[in-house]
Every structure is written in structure tokens, then in C-alpha cells.
Amino acid sequence: MSLTVDIRRDLGGFDLHTTFDAPEGVTVLFGRSGSGKTSVVKSIAGLLTPQQGRIALDGRVLFDTAARIDVPVHKRRLGYVFQDSRLFPHLTVRDNLCYAARVSGRGSRDPKEVAALLGISHLLDRRTHALSGGEAQRVAIGRALLSEPDMLLMDEPLASLDGPRKAEILPYLETLRRETGLSILYVTHNMAEVARLATHIVLIDEGRVVRSGAPDEVLTDPDMVRMLGIRDAGAVLSATVAAHHPDGLSALSISAGQLLLPAVEAPVGAKLRVRILAQDVILARTRPEDLSALNILPVRVLAVRRGEGPGVVVQLQAGQDRLLARITRRSADRLDIVDGAECYAVMKSVAVSQTDIAVGLQTGL
Amino acid sequence: MTTWLGPEEWQAVALSLKVSFWATLLSLPFGLLCAHALARWRFLGRDVLNWLVHLPLVLPPVVTGYLLLLGFGRQGPIGSVLDDLFGITLAFQWTGAALAAAIMAFPLMVRAIRLAIEAVDPKLEEAAATLGASRIKVFVTVTLPLIVPGIIAGAVLAFAKAMGEFGATITFVSNIPGETRTVPSAIYAFLQVPGGETGAMRLVMVSVAIAIGALILSEFLSRRVAQRISGS
Numbered sequence: 001m002s003l004t005v006d007i008r009r010d011l012g013g014f015d016l017h018t019t020f021d022a023p024e025g026v027t028v029l030f031g032r033s034g035s036g037k038t039s040v041v042k043s044i045a046g047l048l049t050p051q052q053g054r055i056a057l058d059g060r061v062l063f064d065t066a067a068r069i070d071v072p073v074h075k076r077r078l079g080y081v082f083q084d085s086r087l088f089p090h091l092t093v094r095d096n097l098c099y100a101a102r103v104s105g106r107g108s109r110d111p112k113e114v115a116a117l118l119g120i121s122h123l124l125d126r127r128t129h130a131l132s133g134g135e136a137q138r139v140a141i142g143r144a145l146l147s148e149p150d151m152l153l154m155d156e157p158l159a160s161l162d163g164p165r166k167a168e169i170l171p172y173l174e175t176l177r178r179e180t181g182l183s184i185l186y187v188t189h190n191m192a193e194v195a196r197l198a199t200h201i202v203l204i205d206e207g208r209v210v211r212s213g214a215p216d217e218v219l220t221d222p223d224m225v226r227m228l229g230i231r232d233a234g235a236v237l238s239a240t241v242a243a244h245h246p247d248g249l250s251a252l253s254i255s256a257g258q259l260l261l262p263a264v265e266a267p268v269g270a271k272l273r274v275r276i277l278a279q280d281v282i283l284a285r286t287r288p289e290d291l292s293a294l295n296i297l298p299v300r301v302l303a304v305r306r307g308e309g310p311g312v313v314v315q316l317q318a319g320q321d322r323l324l325a326r327i328t329r330r331s332a333d334r335l336d337i338v339d340g341a342e343c344y345a346v347m348k349s350v351a352v353s354q355t356d357i358a359v360g361l362q363t364g365l
Numbered sequence: 366m367t368t369w370l371g372p373e374e375w376q377a378v379a380l381s382l383k384v385s386f387w388a389t390l391l392s393l394p395f396g397l398l399c400a401h402a403l404a405r406w407r408f409l410g411r412d413v414l415n416w417l418v419h420l421p422l423v424l425p426p427v428v429t430g431y432l433l434l435l436g437f438g439r440q441g442p443i444g445s446v447l448d449d450l451f452g453i454t455l456a457f458q459w460t461g462a463a464l465a466a467a468i469m470a471f472p473l474m475v476r477a478i479r480l481a482i483e484a485v486d487p488k489l490e491e492a493a494a495t496l497g498a499s500r501i502k503v504f505v506t507v508t509l510p511l512i513v514p515g516i517i518a519g520a521v522l523a524f525a526k527a528m529g530e531f532g533a534t535i536t537f538v539s540n541i542p543g544e545t546r547t548v549p550s551a552i553y554a555f556l557q558v559p560g561g562e563t564g565a566m567r568l569v570m571v572s573v574a575i576a577i578g579a580l581i582l583s584e585f586l587s588r589r590v591a592q593r594i595s596g597s
Contacts, residue, residue, distance in 0.1 A: 047491055073494040074502075080495035086488050090510045103506055104497030147496045 001150050001183045003027075007043050007053030007063075011036060016050075016207035022151075025199030026177055026184045028215075030228075036207035037187045041155050044185070045080050046073035057150055074104070079144030081154040085136040087128040093139050094124040100147030114142045117179060118172050134165035138172060145180065152184045158193060170196060174358055191232035195219070195275035196358040203227060220322035222305040222313045225278070233313065234277035235323045241270045249294075249349060255319030260294040260349050264357060273358045278313060280351040281325035284344045285335050295347040299323060301339055304332060312337075316345055370571075374564055376543055377551035378571055384459055384547055385527035388467035389474075389520050396471060396519065400478035401504070405487075422472040426532025433465055433537040461538040462545045466527035474523035477583075481515020481590050482508065514590035518583045525579035529572065548572055 003022040008015065016036045031037045042048035044055055046062070049070065055063040057078075062071045087096050095102075097111045115121045118138040128136065137157055144152060157173075158166045174196065177184065186197060194201065194215070201219070202212040205227060211218055215236050218224060225233040239252040241264060250264040252272065259274065266272060287296060299316040306312050312332045316323040323345055327337070337343065370378065399418055403411065421429050437444040438456045447453040455461035485508055493503045531549035538545040540554060552568045555561035 045495055047495075072499075073491075074497050074499050076495075077497070078495065080492070082488070082492065084488070086486075086492040088489060088493075088507060099493070099498075099506070100496040103493070103499075103502045106497060143496065 001058055003044070003151060003183070003185065004054070004056045005040065005044060007040070007050035007055065009039065009043065009048070009050045009052075011039060011207060014206045016040070018204065018207060018209055020202045020209050020212055022183070022185050022202070023200055024183050026186055026197045027200040027202060028194050028198035029185060029187045029202050029204060030189065030194055031204035032189055035204050037189075037204055038155055039207075040204070041080075041153050041185065041187055045078050045153055046071065046076050060150075077148070077150045079147050079149030079152040081137075081141050081144050081152065081157045083156045083159050085128075085133075085140035087131075087136055087139055087143070089128055091128070092124070093120065093126050093128060093131070096128060096139055096143050097124075097146055099143060104147070106148045109146055109148060111142075111146055114145050117175060118142045132165070133161050134168045137161065137165075137169060141172070141176070145176070145182075149182070152182050153187075154184060155187045156189070157186075158190070159188070166193075170358075173197060191228060191234070192275070192356070195234070195236045195356065196273070216322060220315055220324050222303050222315045222324065225305070225313045225324070226307070230307075230311075230313075230326070231279065232277070233324055233326070234275055234280075235321065237274050237276065237318075237321045237323075239272045239274050241266050241268050241272065243268060255321050256297045256299070257319070258295075259347075259352075261352050261357070262350060262354075265354070274352060275356040276323060276347060276352065277356075278324035278326040280347055281316075281323060282346040283314065283325050283327055283331070283335065283337060284346055285341075287344050288346060291346065293346045293348045295345075295349060297323075297345045297347075299343060299345045301337055301341040301343065303339060304337060318345060370567055371564065373542065374551065374568055377546050377548050377568065380459060380462075380543070380545075381528050381547040381549075384462045384466055385524050387460075388463040388470060388527045389524045391463070392467040392471055392474060392523065393516070393520060396474040396478055396523070397516065399471075400475045400482055400519075401508075403475070404479045404482040418475050419472045421469050421533075426469065426530070427536050429468065430465060430533035430536025433461075433468070433533065437461065437464065437537070455538075457538050457541060457545065459538075459544055462534050462547060463527075465533040465537045466530040467523075469530045469533050470523035470526035473526050474519040477519030477522055477587075478512065478516055481512035481518075484515075484590065485511050512590065514586040518586040518590070521579050521583040521586065525576050525583075528575055528579075 002024055006019040008017045016039055018040050029037050029040065039048055043050045052065050061069050062076050063069060097115065100106055115124060118141060120135060120138050120142060123131065123135060131139065158169055188194060198215045201215050203210045203218065203224060210227060211224055220235045237254050239254045239259065242251040242253045244250050244263065248263050249260045252259045252261060252274065297318050299318045301314055302317050303315040304312055306329060310328050311326055312329050314325040314327060314337060316325060325345060403415055434456060435441050439445060439448055439454060444455060455464055489507055490503050493507045498506060529549055534547060535550055540546050540550040546554065548568050548571065552565045555565035
């Protein structure tokens with residue numbers, strides 16, 4: 001299922017004028033808070049009415065001011081997972097999950113199967129107030145799934161959770177994406193979530209789409225670094241587990257060679273995506289010897305972007321992939337880092353944490 | 366009870382209970398509709414509806430009773446239609462007493478239900494809609510279950526108010542023993558005759574007991590609605 005959105009609405013502070021396509025897969029709508037992301041998702045769901053525009057899901061028109069079409073919320077068949085779980089307090093977990101089947105008759109999917117997929121089978125008879133934030137959010141995801149939506153809208157589903165709870169849910173989202181094949185529009189301003197989940201990215205600022213495309217292109221675009229956040233900027237690479245070494249390291253093969261990372265929890269041959277932050281990449285003009293860092297990749301400089309501060313962002317070609325490095329302007333001048341320069345990218349193995357690794361997902365979908 | 370209360374007193378208590386029961390039961394659907402409209406709908410004339418609902422609270426009851434007599438009396442515009450078409454007369458009947466009680470109790474009922482509806486998070490109703498529930502189904506499956514204690518509280522308050530209604534009732538349907546002599550009218554009648562104080566006192570005690578019982582029940586149920594909505 002692919003979604004086409006072209007809407008306008010006056011949001012008081014600025015005009016929302018958003019045009020984008022969300023192809024099959026996980027499209028991440030990324031932007032700062034107040035950029036209009038939530039208004040876009042609410043408009044798609046029908047909870048907010050744009051002043052003008054058109055929204056269509058494959059051939060099915062949901063909203064069109066020109067044709068005077070405005071399909072009511074309950075007939076749009078879009079699952080919506082809110083930031084707050086919004087579970088019905090008067091119903092048990094099971095009754096929450098079965099709610100869509102009860103009101104709309106939809107629901108050939110087995111609630112038990114969905115509960116197992118999300119790890120909430122043991123909670124079915126509980127009342128919702130007895131759930132933790134992470135559990136409540138998984139129930140909310142299950143409830144939306146069981147309404148058999150054509151597409152799932154997730155509006156910052158992890159934003160209200162603390163770090164450990166986020167880490168608890170992310171793998172379920174990855175499983176969900178793999179097992180159901182459902183297209184998802186995912187709103188967030190968290191780069192770690194983008195890196196792990198996105199198969200397509202739409203960057204939005206002040207209600208307008210600034211850039212959209214595949215994650216490996218968008219995330220390594222040095223012009224987007226400011227918007228993505230300088231500390232969060234980084235590349236996402238596709239990798240395959242090559243070997244597990246007895247000293248606690250795993251070897252991953254990437255297009256530019258090999259990466260050694262702390263033991264990855266995936267079998268040999270498994271496909272992964274690995275996020276490498278720009279600030280964790282060191283550049284050298286000659287291949288360094290006698291260095292503790294284990295990962296040294298030959299790269300070519302594609303572009304250098306100077307910011308206002310002392311730093312520059314360097315875009316690098318590493319095999320088929322692109323990397324970003326953030327270094328000081330002084331180093332860039334001293335090492336003569338210019339477009340086309342050949343150099344080496346150095347990365348510490350321990351710089352990549354487990355939360356930067358997503359199992360079973362390739363950047364290209 | 367029958368031995369402690371005299372037959373006339375018992376008749377008044379039974380009549381009051383009957384009048385209040387029907388007044389509460391029949392006004393409940395309208396009360397629910399008005400409360401929902403005032404809490405959730407945006408429409409022209411919402412303020413006017415709000416005033417109309419609250420008018421009996423601020424008008425002198427005798428005015429409300431007189432207006433009822435003008436409207437629902439045999440010669441009145443509504444009363445004559447009811448009489449011609451359905452053979453229903455309200456003036457000087459216990460059914461008229463029920464109508465007067467219902468109208469006087471209506472603002473209390475609507476307020477209680479409206480507060481309960483406003484305490485329901487509209488975000489839950491939005492979530493229900495995204496799950497495929499039409500507006501009516503959202504109301505029946507989400508809003509209604511969450512406000513049931515509020516509805517009961519509103520009904521209890523309305524019942525208690527109906528039990529005590531006097532001014533509008535005596536103006537509209539007079540004070541006919543066995544037909545329209547409710548507890549307050551009976552107390553009034555007792556106090557008009559010498560030596561009626563003991564009978565009046567017994568009815569006063571019954572009234573106080575019913576009023577306090579209703580308030581306690583209403584308070585208890587209101588607390589339940591809050592618990593239910595917060596989910597604890």
C-alpha cells in the first residue's frame with residue numbers, strides 16, 4: 001500500500017503545505033516538535049480536516065477537496081497508534097484488542113496470534129491501569145493491528161517511554177514490520193528510531209517537506225545534518241554477519257570491507273543495519289598503524305560542508321555505501337580534506353552500541 | 366411503615382415515590398441527550414438550550430407551575446393537542462405532577478451527566494473512531510460505559526429533587542388527596558389544620574431520610590465515575 005498526501009492547512013503559526021508519497025515499507029516522517037508532523041498524521045486519519053488537498057491510499061481516495069470527498073474517520077481503515085496509548089480504561093486488555101472486531105466486524109486476524117507477536121499474551125485478562133507504559137503501548141499497537149488497517153499510522157509511539165522501555169519495544173516494531181508486511185507511516189524526532197526502522201524518510205520543517213528519499217541517501221546528505229541534529233547525524237549501513245569471534249567481537253561484512261563490533265545477537269548470515277554516528281568517525285590520510293581502533297576503511301571524500309562552528313561535516317564514499325564524518329575545520333585544513341581526496345575512515349568497535357544495530361532489516365527495504 | 370404512618374400519609378409517600386420514579390425514568394433519555402449535546406456538540410443555539418435547561422433552577426417554582434398550566438392545561442396549546450389526539454390530560458392529574466417534577470429536576474440531572482461526559486477524555490473517543498467505530502458506536506461502547514455512574518448519580522439527584530417538588534406541582538396540579546397530594550403538599554396541608562403537626566413531623570422525617578439517602582448514594586456513585594475513568 002502506498003499513500004499519497006498533498007494537503008494545506010493554516011496552523012496559526014505557519015501554513016502546513018505538505019506533499020509527499022509514502023511507498024510500501026516504513027516511511028518515517030521526521031521533524032522537530034512543532035514542525036507539523038502530528039497535524040499531517042491527524043489529517044491522514046481524518047481527525048483534522050485540511051483546508052485544501054488530497055489524500056489517497058493506492059486507488060482509494062480518503063480526502064479530496066476538489067471532488068468533495070471526506071471519508072469519515074471510522075471508514076478510513078487506518079490503524080492509529082498514539083503517543084499516549086489511549087487504551088479504554090473500562091475494558092480488559094483482551095477486550096481492548098478485540099474492540100475493532102466488536103464495533104466494525106473486521107477481524108479475521110487471531111487476537112492470540114497478535115498478542116504472541118507483541119509479547120502480551122500473559123496480560124490478556126489484566127485491566128489496563130495495571131500495565132506499564134511499554135506494555136500499554138504494545139497493547140495499543142495490537143489493538144490497531146487487529147482493526148485490519150490498510151496502513152498503520154504511528155505518531156511518536158515511543159516518545160512517552162523512557163530509554164529502557166523504548167529499547168523493549170523497538171524489536172517488536174521490527175518484528176511487526178517483518179511479519180505483517182504492513183505499510184507504516186511512523187512519526188518521530190528520534191534519530192535512533194529512524195535509523196532502525198525507516199525504509200523511506202520524509203523530512204518536514206514548518207509544515208513543508210524539505211527532503212525525502214531512501215535512508216542511506218537522506219541520512220548521509222551533509223546538507224541535512226543541521227536538520228537531523230549534529231550529534232545525531234550518521235550513516236546507516238547494510239551489513240551481513242560474517243563471523244563471531246571468541247574474544248567477544250563479531251565481524252560484519254559491508255560493501256567497503258569488514259567491521260568488527262561487540263558481539264551482535266544474530267546468527268552468521270543474518271542481515272543487519274548498523275548506524276555509525278558522524279562524530280564517531282575519525283579520518284586519516286594514510287593508513288594508520290599501531291592504533292587501538294579496529295575498523296579502518298578506505299574511503300573517498302564526496303563533499304565537505306563547513307558550518308558556523310569549528311566543525312565540518314564530510315560525506316564519504318565507502319564501497320557502495322556512504323558515511324558521514326564530523327571533524328574540526330582545523331583538521332580538515334591540515335589534512336587537506338577536499339572533494340575527491342582518498343583517505344581512511346577509522347571507527348572504534350565499541351562506539352557502536354546494540355541500540356544502533358537493527359536485525360533483519362536492510363536499508364533498501 | 367403503614368402502622369407508623371397513617372393511611373393518608375402513606376398514600377402521600379406512595380404517590381410521591383410513583384411520581385418521582387416516572388419523572389426520573391422518562392426524563393432520563395432527554396437528559397442524556399441534552400447533556401451530550403451541551404458537552405460535546407458545537408451548534409447554533411447551544412447557549413439557548415443551556416439557558417432553557419437551567420431556567421427551572423432560577424425561576425420561582427410557582428412561575429414554572431403557572432407556565433405549565435398555561436401550556437399543558439386543557440385549554441393550553443400543548444394540553445389541548447394531547448387531549449384531542451391521545452386523550453391524555455395532565456392538569457390536576459398525578460401525571461401532571463410527574464411532568465412538573467421532571468422539569469424542576471431536569472437541570473440537576475443534566476448537570477450531573479454533563480460533568481461525567483466532560484470527564485471522559487475525547488482522545489479515547491478519537492481512538493475508538495480510528496478503530497472503526499461510528500459516532501453512535503463510539504457513544505455506546507466508550508462514552509456510555511464510562512459515564513454510567515454519572516448517569517445514576519444524576520438520576521438519584523433528580524429523584525430526590527422530584528420527591529421534594531412543591532411550588533410548581535401545587536400550582537399546576539393543585540393538592541388533591543390520592544391524586545396529586547405528594548409528601549410536600551401533604552405536609553403543607555397538615556400545617557393548615559390545627560393539630561396536624563405530628564403528621565407533618567412524620568412526613569418531614571421521611572423526607573429528610575430520603576433526601577440524605579439520595580445524597581449519600583449520589584456521592585458514592587460520583588466517586589465511582591472518577592475511578593472508572595482514571596482506570597484505578
